[in-house]
Amino acid sequence: MLSRSLRQGATALARQQVRMFGADLSDCHNKTALYSYHKDKLGAKFVEFANYDMPVSYEGPHGGVKKEHLFTRASCGVFDVSHMGQLHISGKSAAAFLEHITVVDTQALAPG
Secondary structure, eight states: OOOHHHHHHHHHHHHHHHHHTTOOOTTOOEEOTTHHIIIIITOEEEEEETTEEEEEEEOSTTOSHHHHHHHHHHSOOOOOOTTSOOOOOOSTTHHHHHHHHOSSOGGGSOOO
């Protein structure tokens, strides 16, 4: 689990970096695509990190740092990276550009 001072420092740094680009975070608090799964299915405890609710520990049969470590070593661990980067691409060639830089058929995706 991250120490309180480390969490506060990371959050302050993220806020400072975003303010440099003119964004206002006062009313913004994001959740990753896997938030509900972490919360409802895995019993995650969350902290704010870079204005996202991020899971840091879990309750239940696989909860606790040692149990989580052993489970990951024996089975599989997943790290949700959806909070780590966001792009806003626009223009006439936006769809073609996305097709070029990703491995998914982006033009077949539904909006949202």
